[in-house]
Amino acid sequence: MLARPLVLRLSGAGGGPPLRFRVTAGFDYKKRANRCEYVRARLVARRPRAAGPRRNSRADGAGILTSMIRVRRAVELGEGVSRVAAGSAVEFLPFSEVIP
Numbered sequence: 771m772l773a774r775p776l777v778l779r780l781s782g783a784g785g786g787p788p789l790r791f792r793v794t795a796g797f798d799y800k801k802r803a804n805r806c807e808y809v810r811a812r813l814v815a816r817r818p819r820a821a822g823p824r825r826n827s828r829a830d831g832a833g834i835l836t837s838m839i840r841v842r843r844a845v846e847l848g849e850g851v852s853r854v855a856a857g858s859a860v861e862f863l864p865f866s867e868v869i870p
Contacts, residue, residue, distance in 0.1 A: 788867035790846065795860045803852040808844040813862065842866070 796814065801807050846861040847854060854860060 799854040
């Protein structure tokens with residue numbers, strides 16, 4: 771959330787907040803309450819049984835960088851959210867909105 775606004779400001783351009791898209795989750799996810807998380811996800815085409823973003827991988831460590839390059843998107847889970855169920859609405863954030 772820092773890279774794009776900083777680069778825009780240093781280059782003299784004005785920048786607004788990053789665009790987020792409201793989509794239907796295609797995965798289940800549980801997180802701690804009272805903290806914001808960004809879950810790596812990829813967007814899949816709507817099909818009868820598969821709609822919305824899918825969680826890409828559960829990789830940790832060096833695997834995180836590989837999956838970030840592959841998906842280039844994240845689902846933003848705000849502080850008030852502690853659980854996401856498949857079929858619920860989530861905020862989808864392309865990395866191109868925050869990283870130039």
